[in-house]
Amino acid sequence: MKRLAASLVGALGLLATQAMAQPITYYIQSEPYELITNATACPVGVCKAYAPGQRLAGTITFFGPLDPDLNVQTDDVGAMIDDFQLSDGQNTYTLLNSGIPDPNMVINFANVSTDASGVITAFEFKFDKTNGAPFNIATMPSNDLQARVATIYFTSIYPAVSVDNNARCLTRATVSNAPTNTPGAGCIQTTVGPAEGASQAQANAVTMSLTPPSPPAPVPTMSEWAMILLGVLLAGGAAVNLHRRRQTV
Incomplete structure (x- = not known):
């Protein structure tokens, strides 16, 4: 029993040494x-x-x-x-x-x-x-x-x-x-x-x-379809504005 206890103590000491290293x-x-x-x-x-x-x-x-x-x-x-x-x-x-x-x-x-x-x-x-x-x-x-x-x-x-x-x-x-x-x-x-x-x-x-830093927050980007939709909306708004100007003339 004493030998077993001594072996366990030695093993724990070795593990602690390895952890420290x-x-x-x-x-x-x-x-x-x-x-x-x-x-x-x-x-x-x-x-x-x-x-x-x-x-x-x-x-x-x-x-x-x-x-x-x-x-x-x-x-x-x-x-x-x-x-x-x-x-x-x-x-x-x-x-x-x-x-x-x-x-x-x-x-x-x-x-x-x-x-x-x-x-x-x-x-x-x-x-x-x-x-x-x-x-x-x-x-x-x-x-x-x-x-x-x-x-x-x-x-x-x-x-x-x-x-x-x-x-x-x-x-x-x-x-x-x-x-x-x-x-x-x-x-x-x-x-x-x-x-x-x-x-x-x-x-x-x-x-x-000791902790890795958080990655920088990604900058939002619009997809190609979103860009196309935005372009359509802008063109539509411009057309409506032009039509209203013609009506008021």
Whole structure:
């Protein structure tokens, strides 16, 4: 009997450990962009234009539950990120490509606050796409492709969202939080020059939740028959109005 009880306890402990190790996915979605500044020329790099109605959306998956009572001001969980799939409407960001870490993707920082259960209550993230080796502003010209980055920054603190495409990197980080990336690859300061081919979009609100966001409400559209009926009614109304005018003349 004691052996059976010990086996049951061991099995329950194993199940609890496996449950604790299960990946956890958070869903990110911002409001549509409210401020958009697009490139006015494209002298270098890959130029893209943001559009009204686009937004930041996607997922971040952690290896397992986060520690409780973390503080967004001091606690970085970049090493806990298993993968992310984010889109700013023009660029797709993912840590892994077919299971292999993307060498051009950098987690600049991933700070969160959590409650007593380890659930995120506040957050501040910044990712960027680089062109490989760290950029050295002292030795490389600003139009070098390694100086050009696409970045996403979002936080619940303000709240705010800012996404850049083909921005010029001014300052590189000395250490990258992503364990698979080259230290110093992350860009911590950019400048967005529309005449240089850079674009930027901003939103004033963003959510990060364990529950998938509700899809946007579909815009009602009229079927072809409804369009034909509307056209007939309008034509009929115009004919009646014309007939009344003739009678009053």
